[in-house]
Amino acid sequence: MIIEHGFGNRARYRGGYVSIGNFDGVHRGHQRMISSLVQHAHREGVPAVVLTFDPHPVTLLAPDRTPPRLSTLERKAALLADCGVDCLIAYPTDRELLNLTADEFFQQIVQQELAARGVVEGPNFCFGRNRGGTIAVLAELCAQAGILCEIVPAVTRNEQVVSSSSIRQALLAGEVREALEMLGHPYRLSGTVASGAGRGRDLGFPTANLDDVATLVPADGVYAAVGLVDDECLAAAVHIGSNPTFAENARKLEVHLLDYDGDLYGSTLHVDLIDRVRTTQSFDGPPALQEQLKRDLAKIRRIVDEHWAEID
Structure with a gap:
């Protein structure tokens, strides 16, 4: 798997299928989403691309609310590579990116920079300034651009949605076995x-x-x-x-x-x-x-x- 720290080497990531998010811990919910991403990409012979942010956007927006990490960037990259991802873009989060509206983010990042054929996300995905871009907004923008938009259902365990937050709660309670079940590793x-x-x-x-x-x-x-x-x-x-x-x-x-x-x-x-x-x-x-x-x-x-x- 190729790791890019920001944009630049376009030949490595343009024209593929893309998933965007923090992917902290690369848990079972992430794995389900990445599995679909990889299937779309490899079916068409194009790269499966993950765009993540380092540091977490909350670190800039509200430092006192930054959640403790479940994985280092190195660990995250290894887990994503195991899932079949071809290119990981670890974007160095900055104010310029965070100030983009949902429309601007889609046009400048998804279309112009990534030239994505499709976007695969989870049900809680938000993007753009003040999290103004919901999955409904994403679906509409993708339809207008003529590219695929797939929203992968969340993974649940014991009627609870598997998330990075729920895994943090389990670990803080010492419930490592439960965390392992949600992580999948x-x-x-x-x-x-x-x-x-x-x-x-x-x-x-x-x-x-x-x-x-x-x-x-x-x-x-x-x-x-x-x-x-x-x-x-x-x-x-x-x-x-x-x-x-x-x-x-x-x-x-x-x-x-x-x-x-x-x-x-x-x-x-x-x-x-x-x-x-x-x-x-x-x-x-x-x-x-x-x-x-x-x-x-x-x-x-x-x-x-x-x-x-x-x-x-």
């Missing part, structure tokens, strides 16, 4: 491995402390996960939160990789969360904590083994 956290107090190693369970995590960090607790190290997938235990057993109040993100004893300091580590094992707890002392960690790791290994069996 594990929830990934990425960060730089930094030095810590070394308590994990003293307990016999060395951990990598992750800093500079750019996406939403779920509720406190212990999670089963898969760590990605040098293209190898390893079962991992992830602890999010403080360390009340040692009277440490700072919130941390610590990763223990099962069956690994290398040095990760200074490197970037990716972990895919699968499920929450328990909440953060205080123990009477190191021996009690060690016994609990042994039980946690046994359970985490079972969860990860089951996860791998499901995706084989």
